[in-house]
Amino acid sequence: MSSVRAEAIALRLPFEMGGPKPLFAGLPRQMEMLLIRVETDQGLVGWGEAFSLAIWPAVRSAFEQLVAPLVVGQDEADIAGISERLQRQFHILGRGGAAMYALSGLDIALWDLAGKRAGLPLHxxxxxxxxxxxxxxxxxxxxxxxxxxxxxxxxxxxxxxxxxxxxxxxxxxxxxxxxxxxxxxxxxxxxxxxxxxxxxxxxxxxxxxxxxxxxxxxxxxxxxxxxxxxxxxxxxxxxxxxxxxxxxxxxxxxxxxxxxxxxxxxxxxxxxxxxxxxxxxxxxxxxxxxxxxxxxxxxxxxxxxxxxxxxxxxxxxxxxxxxxxxxxxxxxxxxxxxxxxxxxxxxxxxxxxxxxxxxxxxxxxx
Ligand SMILES: [Mg+2]
The missing domain is CATH 3.20.20.120 (Enolase-like C-terminal domain)
Structure with missing residues (x-):
């Protein structure tokens, strides 16, 4: 088994908070969501979420440029191995921030796939x-x-x-x-x-x-x-x-x-x-x-x-x-x-x- 497709999908959702929207990181607060989607050769789809806020364009780019090419073709069941290998490869790019958030979203999607394969809820x-x-x-x-x-x-x-x-x-x-x-x-x-x-x-x-x-x-x-x-x-x-x-x-x-x-x-x-x-x-x-x-x-x-x-x-x-x-x-x-x-x-x-x-x-x- 292997993953055949890995993508990051950014959403911007309408929201209300009962008052004027504050600035966040210097920009007006929006409600972004960065979804990670991984598809396997068996046709299963796993979903994850990477931290987004105002940094979502950088996280999406990190996922597309760095993470996705190294995941496609890999055995998606080897979650611990993928996490370890990618963290070691990317550590020089920063242990916190865009690359790590992209990896977080990938990891969640791989666990979603693992649960779906086993027919069990994650817990x-x-x-x-x-x-x-x-x-x-x-x-x-x-x-x-x-x-x-x-x-x-x-x-x-x-x-x-x-x-x-x-x-x-x-x-x-x-x-x-x-x-x-x-x-x-x-x-x-x-x-x-x-x-x-x-x-x-x-x-x-x-x-x-x-x-x-x-x-x-x-x-x-x-x-x-x-x-x-x-x-x-x-x-x-x-x-x-x-x-x-x-x-x-x-x-x-x-x-x-x-x-x-x-x-x-x-x-x-x-x-x-x-x-x-x-x-x-x-x-x-x-x-x-x-x-x-x-x-x-x-x-x-x-x-x-x-x-x-x-x-x-x-x-x-x-x-x-x-x-x-x-x-x-x-x-x-x-x-x-x-x-x-x-x-x-x-x-x-x-x-x-x-x-x-x-x-x-x-x-x-x-
Ligand atoms: Mg807090």
Whole structure:
């Protein structure tokens, strides 16, 4: 058996987020999705998702120029071998970034194929699923306006979410969300993700400003993201729980973070870290350190499905991150519809749901 075709398909999907769309990496936020499609000589098709955001053109190019030519003609069942060989070939191009994101998408597609070949959902192929559905937290994008934060916090709660994560950096916005949750009487959890803006000293000041907000965690307070000693200091010197890991570049990078005692929650991202193969290594590392996993998964494609399968393997019920945005069209439709604050763990072979080609065709970026 071998793969006969490997392609990267970029989508740009309409979406609304209950407020003006923020800048991301200096550009207005769009909802891109970079799908990876691998077809075998047996006619099976596997789907993956590579990290995209504003870097999708580079990731698509990396997939087409570097990855696809080395995959076509290979035995697609040799996932570990392909992952190892390609990582070794591409390491000089950067362990994080376009080449690694392209490899992540490929790896997810190969695992989807493996599940389809075996006639098993991914979680059954990997082990034992402890859950048939998982709780989801609403990951609100940055509004930068406390009234919009209040309105969207109430909206998320009314849709059944029982945990809310903000991407706000200002104290008043965080306090506004806390007040909205308290007023709702739902006892919902609140988390704040600030995306690496502060020094260690600034982080400690801000942690103190958030002390009355009862945060479940503060995510990525410290710049640069690699400063694990700084993060560990914030964790020790404040009473706040720390989450990080979406910007880690490899499983060994996670080992360094865990060794440093930097986090209360480790956040691997399956579309960035090298796909399912590398994510499984991070799961083992986190378990060995007794550090709970809290997946990074603000995706609407196969990356979210893969995260559901992987998280179902954890005995402790663990929250899934879902972007709080309404898509005008969704390639995965019902499979990623949050109901009463939960997502179903897919039960079909492989990832359990293929993208709807009508949506793919309509929103494909040339
Ligand atoms: Mg984050």
């Amino acid at each position: 059954a192929l990997l082990g034992h699923a402890h859950h048939s559905s998982l709780p989801v937290y609403a990951s609100l994008m940055r509004y930068g306006d406390k009234d919009l934060v209040t309105r969207n916090t109430f909206e998320a709660l009314s849709r059944g979410y029982r945990a809310i994560k903000l991407h706000e950096v200002r104290t008043d916005a965080v306090h506004a969300a806390r007040a909205a949750i308290d007023a709702s009487g739902t006892q919902s959890a609140l988390m704040v993700d600030v995306n690496c803006p502060w020094t260690v000293a600034q982080s400690l000041v801000m942690a103190d400003e958030f002390r009355d907000c009862d945060l479940l965690w503060l995510e990525e307070p410290v710049w640069p993201p690699e400063d694990f000693a700084g993060l560990a200091h914030v964790r020790q010197a404040s009473s706040i729980q720390i989450a990080a890991g979406e910007n880690n570049m490899s499983a060994p990078h996670f080992a360094q973070m865990l060794q440093a005692g930097a986090v209360d929650f480790a956040q691997p991202s399956v579309t960035k870290i090298g796909g399912i193969t590398e994510y499984l290594k991070v799961m083992q590392l986190a378990a060995a350190h007794g550090t709970p996993l809290m997946p990074h998964s603000p995706y609407f494609g196969p990356g979210l499905l893969a995260t559901l399968h992987l998280t179902a393997l954890l005995a402790d019920e663990t929250m899934i991150e879902a972007s709080f945005a309404d898509l005008g069209a969704s390639p995965l439709g019902d499979a990623i519809a949050v109901r009463d604050g939960r997502l179903q763990v897919p039960q079909g072979p492989g990832l359990g749901c293929d993208p709807d080609m009508a949506v793919v065709t309509r929103y494909r970026v040339a």
